[in-house]
Amino acid sequence: MEKDIIKQIILNQQEFISQVKLLPRKISIEENGNYVFVGIRRAGKTYMLYQHILQLLKDGHSKQEILFINFEDERITDIKKEELHLIVECYKEMFAFEPIIFLDEIQNVEGWEHFARRLADEKRRVFITGSNAHMLSREIASTLGGRYLMQEIYPFSFTEYLEYNHITLDTHWHLAPIRTDVVRLFEGYFYNGGLPESFSYTDKRAWLTSLYQKILYSDIVIRNNVRNEQSLRLLVRKLADSVLQPIAIKRLQNILQGDGSKVTRETISSYLGYLHDAYLIFSLCNFNDSIPQREGTKKHYFYDNGILNLFLFQPETKLLENIVAIHLYKQYGEALFYYNKNVEVDFVVPDAGLAIQVSYSLRDEQTRNREVNALVSLSRFMNISTALIISKDQEETIEQDEVNIKVIPAWKWLTE
Template identity: 35%
Template sequence: MKQLLKQVIVDQQEINHDKWVTRKIPQLLIDCNEVLVISGIRRCGKSVLLHQIQNKQSEKDYYFNFDDDRLSKFTVDNFQQLYEVFIELFGEQKTFYFDEIQNIEGWELFVRRLYDKKCKVFVTGSNAKMLSKELGTHLTGRYCTYELYPFSFSEYLNFFEIKYKPNDFYSTAGVAKLTKYFNQYLFDGGFPQYLKDKNEIYLKSLYESILYKDVMVRNNIKNEKEILELVYFLASNVAKLSSYSSLTRLIGLKHSATIKNYIEHIENTFLIFQISKYDYSLKKQIANPKKTYFIDNAIAHKLGFNISENYGRFLENLVFIELKRRNCEVFYHTDKTECDFLIRNKNKITQAIQVCYSFNNETRSREIKGLINALKVYSLNMGLIITADKEEEIETD
């Protein structure tokens, strides 16, 4: 095993991480004095961000990526050997960078040992449940977490080196330029590797890797057809309501608990998110239909059934991901009318948001009515309607 570990370490040292695929590093990641955990979907840029942080540190360090097929027999018992190989190759260091560490059951025990030795540890992972369970068991109070997403629109523009100024949001030429790129981003999404060459085979490979490795294999799910049909339906119905019972009938299962488990496993990969209707009764929140959003528009757009490009639903998906990026707790509202998003802060609804790509005569009345209703229900003075191309203030009685 030691010889193999040496080979893997040396090979990984030689991998070229594209320096132009850069992310803004939040100060939290620099200032954290505990174990730093960066989580997010596969291929969203966690490794690149890890190397950016690594390059900003002055200390010498160790780096190891566990997402390597040569490590299929690596277990928690091999961590000590890995440590010894590090020392043999690079001498004694106090800073560790571990990519996709959740692949190794019991990893948190080794990280805890390093932490207790006053080592600085950075880890990445792409399974929310495994990370939270392991961190909560052995590293309670000893870690900071940061969730990384595919590129935002500003990161998308930076990726393609598209320059823009604040005035561009108001000038005719500037608005036309930004609208052009935004409409591309709306369907191309923000996965760095996909944006390089727009290779749909890569996108399909990523999607299949998530479903097969992170959902089916990891959770011992045998029925591939059920998982594929479920995700295909959800991708075809982004931002729409669905209940566990309706999905159970659609997929042809006997018990809604199976669908619930499937969705939980898929959510743990960061591929999808579900939000609940806001209700003061937790029981009703759980029972009501959910709205499903995807981590990135490209996957939902390319892999779902979309006869026409639905700008409205994909804009809503983008807004939801931006709210997640800002650590918002999100719900939806519906009674006589619907409001797309409610934001809760400290057990109180603090904001209501509608999303409408084209704010025209056909949609204007509906969107305003839905927002006003939500404002009244939750005693809010002001709400927000996010559109693609309109900006105005609307006062109502």
């Protein structure tokens, strides 16, 4: 690796960052903390680094103190872990400052965590991003040894999307004319998702398709040496089709084999792990199952509605449940479950006493009775303090068998 290339990258980034324009996101960074930010590609991890850098500049730091390296820069994509020390070395040859170090998309440099640990041991300020959940794995966490704080970065929430569109909500916004704007903007967010770079594109589907291909090929196929790419692509489509339903690995195997794909259960399990690591999907377990059984039959959701929508025909019902799942998973993580034993409930958070059904519309009496009765039945044997039905556009309160059920439209619930 030539030092002149690294030096040029450092200088280029110092000039670029000082002029960047961005929408600030809520982020809490401790003054002396080192951080690893991970999440799906294009969720805004790099711009969160830029946001922190701009705050540092505002606080009086010089742009010459910034050492920013993007490891997807084609000039250094072949850098090896043995060469990573050159980054600080090159900086020191140009500047007398103690650098504040930003390492963007470093996950493809095998062994990067040893370099990161040494930087922390040298008492340097370091911020790292990556697009693979393996960066949160037990092995890497052990190497880093508690020297870094880990944060997952998600696509924009609906509230952030509204802020991007210059909509600020006050206490009684839903009673004001601005409500019309919120409902209108929700339609775009609902179908196209919350990946911020997509907002500026007219043909959002083309951009999302390109991003999906990049994630699938670079973050999954290449990284994991996947030989049967066709089966992997088919699996993603089947997961999109099954968003509303729990599905076992054996069932997925039967579906794929029915389409002519010869895959083992072990291969499917590996592929699911790769999709998780690349932040394409996340999964929920059945709360009623024993811990071993929970690993068998899960509900799978996509981290972004825009990517999910690439695979759907008549997508509304699945997109609604998926958008609710994203919001809940961001808040509750692995404390979020579905419930399926004699009664089916879409989402439960036992620790919070929360149960949620998702129904696009309750205008059909049979659908209404099914959703309400499920929540009432669950409340008989689980301590439920909050029971919700999230719809596309309906709002009311239902009282049945001393259970109070709030029906709320998704566009309103997502802002609470």
